[in-house]
Amino acid sequence: MSDLHSQTVAYTRDTMLPPAPPPVRERGAIKWLRENLFSGPFNIALTLITLWLLWLALSEVLPWMWRGIWDAGSVTECRARPGCALRAGGAGRLLGRHPGSLAPARLRLLPRRRTVAPAAGACGLPHRHHAGPLHRPASAPAGVHGRRPLPDRLADLGGAIWGPAMVALGFVLGWAVWRLLLPRSNPGLAFTGGVLAALLWWLFLTGPVAGMLARLIPIALNPVPSDRIGGFTLSLLIGLSGITLSLPLGILLALARRSDLWIVSKAAVIYIEVIRGVPLIVWLLVAQILLNYFLPSRWSIDILVRVIVMVTLFAAAYIAEVIRGGLAAIPRGQFEAADSLGLGYWETMRLIVLPQALTISIPGIVNSFIGLLKDTTLVSIISLFDPKRMTDTIRATTEWGGIYWELYIFVGTVFFVFCFAMSRYSIWLEQRLERSHR
Known part of the structure; x- marks a missing residue:
């Protein structure tokens, strides 16, 4: 009887059940909320108070941002707009249209209007603080339809960029000499060789090479004074x-x-x-x-x-x-x-x-x-x-x-x-x- 029973009843499983996802309460955002924000009465009270304070703040800030006027020229103009409060105007004055924006120098490769720069910049501030001259005088020669030939526009870009580029190349040259000498000599001698190579480049070759490149490829940037x-x-x-x-x-x-x-x-x-x-x-x-x-x-x-x-x-x-x-x-x-x-x-x-x-x-x-x-x-x-x-x-x-x-x-x-x-x-x-x- 027992032998027959042992042959007909399986006591061990020969296949595994497919993996099942964990319960919803133990995974994802719900688990994080339960463990961090609603884990007990004290945390629940703090969460509700924080949500209430956030609602008070956002109910004031979000309409202020949504109704913000970014193209008004003055507070008076902002107040004249429908639905605009005093606080809704002027926030965009520091976004880049005022002096000292994030554009200290621009490549003047595109055609420019034949107008003289205005005496005042955006927001009524003096134009002298602008990042650089962005207009050329009306007396400057121009090509057809106010355009100048590309070589003339390239040559009229202001300060050359080849000088700083050649100075930076001196650092690269010094590093290359240091790396070249390092396996063949002690580190102090290799470092000295790199410094000497950079100094010789800056003293004797930076100016001539920069001048030659400026004549061959006259690309430059607007010079921007510090003030x-x-x-x-x-x-x-x-x-x-x-x-x-x-x-x-x-x-x-x-x-x-x-x-x-x-x-x-x-x-x-x-x-x-x-x-x-x-x-x-x-x-x-x-x-x-x-x-x-x-x-x-x-x-x-x-x-x-x-x-x-x-x-x-x-x-x-x-x-x-x-x-x-x-x-x-x-x-x-x-x-x-x-x-x-x-x-x-x-x-x-x-x-x-x-x-x-x-x-x-x-x-x-x-x-x-x-x-x-x-x-x-x-x-x-x-x-x-x-x-x-x-x-x-x-x-x-x-x-x-x-x-x-x-x-x-x-x-x-x-x-x-x-x-x-x-x-x-x-x-x-x-x-x-x-x-x-x-």
Whole structure:
């Protein structure tokens, strides 16, 4: 009986059931809402209060944005529009039609109207602060139907671009010479060769080659004086230049401060402490006023160049301390392992120590960069037209007097977008370079 039963009844399953999705309450948005917003009475109360506050805010902000008038020429014109409140006008004055927009120079390759530029720019502001001359005088020769031949238009573009291009090519040449000499000599000699190659190129070949290319291919850009650059163009120019130049300088300062050579270490310490001990606004005043007293009388350095140099030197001191903290976090065994492999100082730093130290220092470095970008608004103290000064200039006009919220909210929003993007990029970079889980 038992033998027959064992042959007719299966006790184990020979096939698996198909996979089924989890219950609706345990997946997707519903699960997230249950766990984060409605997990208990206290969280439910906080969620309802937050939703109520958001509704109060959006019920005021969304109609203000939806009814916003972006093409009014003054507050009076805005008030004359049906359904327009005072707060609904003027928010678009900082979107790019005012002086100092995000177009400091434009290629004038297209036909231009034969009109003289007006005496005032958008919003009634003086035209002298515009990013560059966008019209040619009516007396200038023109071709058929107001067009000029393409070679003439190319030759009438203002300042040449070949000079800066040849200067940038000097950096590329120095890097190529350094890479070529590095396998055949010690790193110090390779670095010296790269620097000498770049200097020889800049001193003897940059001018002739740029002049020859300017005659062969006369492509150029509108020259833009420093007093005509303003708004977010100025902030981005100073901020990006300072970020790009201060990072390598900060690395060198951090290495110099940890150097075994007494004079190199003390010089780096003195520089870092002096720079960090004085506010940036004081260094900007030094760049504007006092720097000319220490330069030869025949030298005339543009104020924007002086500001970029001073901001770079200021940011490099802070970045050096951040990187020094990353270097201090590297275990001593890393240096000993490099010594056992026969690596020199620069090879150890370049291949082993600095990659790890920079990865550790990413949050501090990005924090310094964000502070540097926001501190570019301090240049208004030396009469440069940063977004804050542009906002005050627009408010001072008779057309837009009395406008406050729109201008400052717009400036703050743009800065927040840039800073938040930098912050998110640093988080992504940290996760990409993380090696502890591998």
